[in-house]
Amino acid sequence: MLLVTMVLTLTLTLLIEGYTQHMFGFQDDGGNPPQGPVDQVPPSIENGGPVISSSGSTPVSLTPPARTVVLTFDDGPDPTWTPKVLATLERHHVPATFFLVGTGVATHPELVARMAEDHDELGLHSFTHPYLPSLPGWQRTLEMREDQLAVAGAAGVTSSLFRPPYSSSADAVGNADWATMRQLGKQGYLTVLVTQDSEDWQKPGVRRIIRNATPPGSAGQVILFHDAGGDRAQTVAALDALIPRLEARGYRFQTVSQAFHLTDANRPASTGQHLLGVGLLWLLKGAVWGLDGLDLLLLFAGLLGILRAVISMIAAARHRRHARTAWGAPVTEPVSVIVPAYNESAGIEATVRSLVASDHPVEIIVVDDGSTDGTADIVEALGLPGVRVIRQRNAGKPAALNTGIAAASHEIVVMMDGDTVFEPDAVRQLVQPFSDPGIGAVSGNAKVVNRSGLLGRWQHIEYVVGFNLDRRLFDLARCMPTVPGAIGAWRRAALVRVGGVSEATLAEDTDLTMAFWRDGWRVVYEERAIAWTEAPASLGALWRQRYRWCYGTLQAMWKHRGAVRQSGAAGTFGRRGLLFLLLFQVLLPLFAPLVDVLSVYGLIFLDPVHVLLLWCSFLLIQVVTGAYAFRLDGERLGPLWSLPLQQFVYRQLMYLVVVQSVATALSGSRLRWQRMERYGSHQEPPLSPATGARG
Structure with a gap:
């Protein structure tokens, strides 16, 4: 019994660490798979807004109000750049919506708790950042379930907002992407895409990032930035300049739920969800510690x-x-x-x-x-x-x-x-x-x-x-x-x-x-x-x-x-x-x-x-x-x-x-x-x- 327990514990530790740290990783957003066929994507989605509800028989998409900017950040949290992004947002007194990767949440739960305390909004970006359409349905569900538990354990809240890794605007949704949105929509998730990509992942320079993120007129925008996945110094500098420039043009900054009048996008986690989330965080931390110990x-x-x-x-x-x-x-x-x-x-x-x-x-x-x-x-x-x-x-x-x-x-x-x-x-x-x-x-x-x-x-x-x-x-x-x-x-x-x-x-x-x-x-x-x-x-x-x-x-x-x-x-x-x-x-x-x-x-x-x-x-x-x-x-x-x-x-x-x-x-x-x-x-x-x- 002792031997079986030791083997199972060691195997579980290595499987968890291996899956969370080595099965998938971050790639440039420009390296995402091609769109593929689109014949199964409804026209209302392809030509609609960035927020998509696909739970019912008739999918619905929402468009942000005029002169409204929703700042969204993908791939975090990151111990170096997320605090700098948060400090910039606090200095300008604007909120944002962060789409979080579960493995990052497990490594830096204190940053997620800080986001919640600052009244920023939390969304889900999968647990290990894979290209979800390439996974079987059970694994997509697992990715979202574990990401949800990680956020519940770190911040005590759950989220119905979801952004697929390597996604962009609604007109880039293909059949495989739509199938993923439909599956997760039936599980209660709202898909949040973007209308403008700052392309900060390319590190093109602060001026180019500001130009890419500046709305061309008065239409409302959901803008994509990244607070993790590499050096984000240009992102932080661009935000510091972009926010006052857009405020001077009469734009207001809101979270996804504020801009689209959504209720309960973030709501308190139940006691059971919070305890399971805390347990998951400790399990993941223990897996990392365990592998470090095994290396020694x-x-x-x-x-x-x-x-x-x-x-x-x-x-x-x-x-x-x-x-x-x-x-x-x-x-x-x-x-x-x-x-x-x-x-x-x-x-x-x-x-x-x-x-x-x-x-x-x-x-x-x-x-x-x-x-x-x-x-x-x-x-x-x-x-x-x-x-x-x-x-x-x-x-x-x-x-x-x-x-x-x-x-x-x-x-x-x-x-x-x-x-x-x-x-x-x-x-x-x-x-x-x-x-x-x-x-x-x-x-x-x-x-x-x-x-x-x-x-x-x-x-x-x-x-x-x-x-x-x-x-x-x-x-x-x-x-x-x-x-x-x-x-x-x-x-x-x-x-x-x-x-x-x-x-x-x-x-x-x-x-x-x-x-x-x-x-x-x-x-x-x-x-x-x-x-x-x-x-x-x-x-x-x-x-x-x-x-x-x-x-x-x-x-x-x-x-x-x-x-x-x-x-x-x-x-x-x-x-x-x-x-x-x-x-x-x-x-x-x-x-x-x-x-x-x-x-x-x-x-x-x-x-x-x-x-x-x-x-x-x-x-x-x-x-x-x-x-x-x-x-x-x-x-x-x-x-x-x-x-x-x-x-x-x-x-x-x-x-x-x-x-x-x-x-x-x-x-x-x-x-x-x-x-x-x-x-x-x-x-x-x-x-x-x-x-x-x-x-």
Whole structure:
């Protein structure tokens, strides 16, 4: 529900902002569409006056009285020029009629309120200033309804006066224009055209504007000016000179309703209309603020993404040079390997045989955690040397690992998953860092074995680029947050000291790793210790697995937040590792969907070429990072062809997992542990470097 609400709110915000700000715009009045056919326009309209009532069966047009001037202004309000026009009118004590664009009203409602207070008249000029005949009927109605509400919210009045954008005099009305007037006339609007156009939109100079707006005789006139849509300095100067000149000729200045003896052209809005109008104004203002906020978040997310890619690649290069040196004296002592198993019949044989084939002396302890599929029977039937099976009632993976720790005979303990296959040298490579007495745990290099399908390729890319590239950075910065459950080695004495594997979180491997840091141990990454693990083969299974991982990581971060205040290795981990997790595994995925939403917004409302170039730039960064990570891991670059496709499905799924995990954590709910389905994808005998399985 939270996710749906967020998506709908964001979509509504962008649609409102995009429609009001980018769907239509102001063009010069001279650029309006040609008149077209006129055979459906009644002669009384074509040859009549500028005010048209088209609500009845017989349309009526009105002509202004002699020596009467109606000053009308289109396209406002404008924060620069509307106040100057109003000041000029106030100085000369003359009223005017302003035909307002709804988007301008929403941006500057205080100017509309000032017009009403000054007893100027308000008319409607549509909400976004489109050419109305080109729109379907429902959209014309929407344009007028929203413009009406905006005026009601800003000034507390409604208006029955309407002027179509890009209109002029009655003799220029075509069939399409007349159809629009008829539709809106039935909705109660009077159409107000002009008799004289000052052509101030052309900026021809003050003298030319005055000449264009001066009546040729004593006939009454409805004169068109503009108080928005560009620089109106010539308009303001022309008004200052024109008004006293016409007054000297005996002209009087009136509003449309005064000149044509109309009643209720502007009348107080009802409480409901005013409240709806105020709500619309706040909604529009919120949409603008929301997009501004989204722009900042997008910038933040983009900088975080670029920063992560740059830091990861620099750190990986340094780590590669560091990894070429030996850890110290070779570690040759035997190792206990613990395999927790619950219903692992599909792959347990391949797992155990890979351990037996290890080139390092190992004790293999398979802890059957109440399996119902004969997992323990399969292991026992193999009759392999050095393999011991312990059966227990189902108590969960942490309990099975603790059982294995208690039964281990050796100081170094390797933990793995029941669906994982080790390469023959994996254990030997994994335990070499323990020659340093300050190292408490070692992370190995987990790879995806079932990578043939598209989903498998995407997870393969994530393991190589996301997990292993990050581990190199964590190792260099001494803040490794997770030793993966698939392949990791631990000091048994340290395990006992921290209380073993905790059941407090759903990410027991992350929780245990953080506990080691807080106990003063260092955790490192050994990329040469390779294990092959099964990845989920369906989107549903992937969602469940990553939901558990993410939620468990959030639990572990909260549990060990106190590391930030500690000193030594714990403090280093807390201030580096936890901050990294917060920025790049929580906040960045939360903000990243904004990139996709704003990309769609840009394709619809902005320049699609610019948006596509920006998107391709981000994709290029990912491809370069991926290629470098694949090279470090000795992988073929072939699977990277699916990286662009990954942006449209897999990436969104991972982001939504984070959103749901954060929402679950904030709600205080507790997620149950979910076991992944096994597929038996492993090759047998175990993989080795000689098989060329790196591709």
